[in-house]
Amino acid sequence: MKHPKLVEITQRIIERSRETRADYVARMEAAKDSKVARSTLACGNLAHGIAACGSSEKDTLKLMNSANVGIISAYNDMVSAHQPFQHFPELIKNAVAGMGGTAQVAGCVPAMCDGVTQGQPGMELSLFSRDQIAMSTAVGLTHNMFDAALCLGVCDKIVPGLLIGALSFGHLPVIFVPAGPMPSGLPNKEKARIRQEYAEGKVGRDALLQCEMDSYHSAGTCTFYGTANSNQLLMEAMGLHLPGSSFINPYTPLRDELTKAAAEQACRITAQGSDYRPLYQVIDEKAIVNGIVALLATGGSTNHTMHIIAMARAAGVIVNWDDFSDLSDLVPLITRIYPNGSADINHFQAAGGMSLLVRELLKAGLIHDDVKTVFGNGLADYVQEPFINNGQLVWREGPEVSLDSEVISTAAQPFAANGGVKLLKGNLGRSVIKVSSVPSDRFVIEAPAVVLHEQDDLKALFDAGKLDRDCVVVVRFQGPAAMGMPELHKLTPMLGSLQDRGFKVALVTDGRMSGASGKVPAAIHLTPEALHGGLIAKVQDGDMIRLDANTGDLTLLVDESTLAAREAATADLASHQFGWGREMFAGMRQLVSGAEQGASVLFNSIQKS
Structure with a gap:
């Protein structure tokens, strides 16, 4: 039934x-x-x-x-x-x-x-x-x-x-x-360990390359x-x-x-x-x-x-x-x-x-x-x-019971009571978060923002120790209209390392992380994106952000009058719109719908975010 x-x-x-x-x-x-x-x-x-x-x-x-x-x-x-x-x-x-x-x-x-x-x-x-x-x-x-x-x-x-x-x-x-x-090749847990050690400078590129080749072989x-x-x-x-x-x-x-x-x-x-x-x-x-x-x-x-x-x-x-x-x-x-x-x-x-x-x-x-x-x-x-x-x-x-209950369980005795994908809503907009691999004690993060326009900029802050604290990393101008919504996997090893050191960290972005996103709470696919007037464009370093995966809340904790007086940030996206064939996709960037509408250029009857 x-x-x-x-x-x-x-x-x-x-x-x-x-x-x-x-x-x-x-x-x-x-x-x-x-x-x-x-x-x-x-x-x-x-x-x-x-x-x-x-x-x-x-x-x-x-x-x-x-x-x-x-x-x-x-x-x-x-x-x-x-x-x-x-x-x-x-x-x-x-x-x-x-x-x-x-x-x-x-x-x-x-x-x-x-x-x-x-x-x-x-x-x-x-x-x-x-x-x-x-x-x-x-x-x-x-x-x-x-x-x-x-x-x-x-x-x-x-x-x-x-x-x-x-x-x-x-x-x-x-x-x-x-x-x-x-x-199957190198176990996934071992692969993740070596990637994180490389991010921390504990192993060299040769060890990382061998790890990747043993995984994808x-x-x-x-x-x-x-x-x-x-x-x-x-x-x-x-x-x-x-x-x-x-x-x-x-x-x-x-x-x-x-x-x-x-x-x-x-x-x-x-x-x-x-x-x-x-x-x-x-x-x-x-x-x-x-x-x-x-x-x-x-x-x-x-x-x-x-x-x-x-x-x-x-x-x-x-x-x-x-x-x-x-x-x-x-x-x-x-x-x-x-x-x-x-x-x-x-x-x-x-x-x-x-x-x-x-x-x-x-x-x-x-x-x-x-x-x-x-x-x-x-x-x-x-x-x-x-x-x-x-x-x-x-x-x-096929089998009527699991042959490995650590891999496949039952609906009556699941690994978690829900599917792990939640809608987050608040003044920042709408986004999704995948919590099925996030420890439950990390479902609520309230911390000051660290604002970036490029995922590559995180490494310099990480290497300088400027992220050794609780923080919400905000990576904006990554949406489909801005630059085609690239996945941001470069962030994962560094953010994971910070979390392992005991800091409360989260990610908020109008970009993507995909199915390989890991243990760090990440509010992704944020819409409206920064380029289309999303409030994420007004976030400043040090602003407090609350991400609550239990209640589905994603809020910039800045009063409305202050936000109304702020100018939205802009980004020079020219370097992302030419070279490597990107200039040929300019029409798609102009026509693409928002993330919740499928980030598509094919269905113009769907209202853009």
């Missing part, structure tokens, strides 16, 4: 989205056709579309009686998570041919690595790359050659971008095909529970993966069998058959709520407080941070995966993985089972997990 509060929150999202959702569904229903898509093309159009195919593929495509599956790939061999996709098109084409169909690579999308660009100028393009990926996905599918699509992507902005773009073609069935995490997704692995969990919880496929390591027989099975399933669920499962029917209000619930139950990436909003809006569904916060109060934290624990994603998979997570949420009535998925008869079939039996892919019931 569903929890009444889950039903209530879902219903208010349905009511809020009634007009936009109805408009979206109407457009998708107008686009669907029981004939194969390419049959509508003129002979010259079709000749161009099949010119590079082999003779047998051309013969199949000319007959107009079989599915053609479009592949949208985020392959490149610089990003470890995406390198395995190099071999997927061949597996997919062979599998689809076995079903009597054809498959073509419809397009490739950019896939930058935040791990490479962290703290570099390129990071200021990272968030905007999501919308560019969405547009690139649309370009690939707009040829009208395809009856279904497979999206190959893993990492931070790539999966949200693929889904946003694919939703413009929501009349097509779409299955997401993961590549899987790399095998092979093809596959990074094994900590950041945005990339949150993406995979979301796709499965929303019914867009095959059950149990999210966290199977690359270059294994099971991984390849799941890739082939996804291709075969795409052929089964086209409009030409009797089991039509278009994307617009899979992604609805209940699916979006399921994604948020799964994210909260596992302590996933705070980036998704923006990405889910943007993905939902692409499907005509409107969600906001109140929904996240209210669901977080309802949903308990039932996993401990780094940075919310010491285990990595492979350990989560071994302890029971997605099948156990879905089982626990269903049992507690905290997730909707009456949804359409790309496989089976709804989310209840996602308590299964895949195996190879006598050379054949089969699904069996």
Whole structure:
């Protein structure tokens, strides 16, 4: 039986989205056709579309009686998570041919690595790359050659971008095909220790480099529970993966069998058959709520407080941070995966993985089972997990209890009573905070502000000992309109070190920290941002700020008359708007919505903050 509060929150999202959702569904229903898509093309159009195919593929495509599956790939061999996709098109084409169909690579999308660009100028393009990926996905599918699509992507902005773009073609069935995490390397706790020691000058760069290489050491997704692995969990919880496929390591027989099975399933669920499962029917209000619930139950990436909003809006569904916060109060934290624990994603998979997570949420009535998925008869079939039996892919019931209760617990005995993502409100604006990895004695911080316009400026203060005190570090002019909202991970080791010395510290920023944010309380995604008149632009060094994660309060403790008399600070952002391709994204900085509206340039009907 569903929890009444889950039903209530879902219903208010349905009511809020009634007009936009109805408009979206109407457009998708107008686009669907029981004939194969390419049959509508003129002979010259079709000749161009099949010119590079082999003779047998051309013969199949000319007959107009079989599915053609479009592949949208985020392959490149610089990003470890995406390198395995190099071999997927061949597996997919062979599998689809076995079903009597054809498959073509419809397009490739950019896939930058935040791990490479962290703290570099390129990071200021990272968030905007999501919308560019969405547009690139649309370009690939707009040829009208395809009856279904497979999206190959893993990492931070790539999966949200693929889904946003694919939703413009929501009349097509779409299955997401993961590549899987790399095998476990250096334990996360040890990695965090060495990073912090480097920040404190206790170890050199050679030790730090060896630590990072021992952590990120092979093809596959990074094994900590950041945005990339949150993406995979979301796709499965929303019914867009095959059950149990999210966290199977690359270059294994099971991984390849799941890739082939996804291709075969795409052929089964086209409009030409009797089991039509278009994307617009899979992604609805209940699916979006399921994604948020799964994210909260596992302590996933705070980036998704923006990405889910943007993905939902692409499907005509409107969600906001109140929904996240209210669901977080309802949903308990039932996993401990780094940075919310010491285990990595492979350990989560071994302890029971997605099948156990879905089982626990269903049992507690905290997730909707009456949804359409790309496989089976709804989310209840996602308590299964895949195996190879006598050379054949089969699904069996997953474990009913955790194989490691330190990694996966139960809804009845959770690690925390709530999902750890809270909405903070006050005169500074609205922001989110992730407290699932913050010690409870750090939930309330009241301390003087240390104001910065550049994350790099913190190091000089840290090295000079000027931060050896209680403080709230305010890093402003980091929002989407100012400089593309880069992640600010350079701050984490230093702030963590200060906290370990016994000081009460917190971060307030209109920038991002993502799923790798750690144990320091951080009010992030603050909106309105400084560039758009947010009060954060009037904060001065020494001002008292109160952050209370218990009550959801974020307040600048300066009287109104004093604030009214102050001039808002300005920042010279010219150095962040040219070079490294940043000048080409000027239009995006001008059009982008606020963080709570998804930080998107694609949906201008959403009011900017």
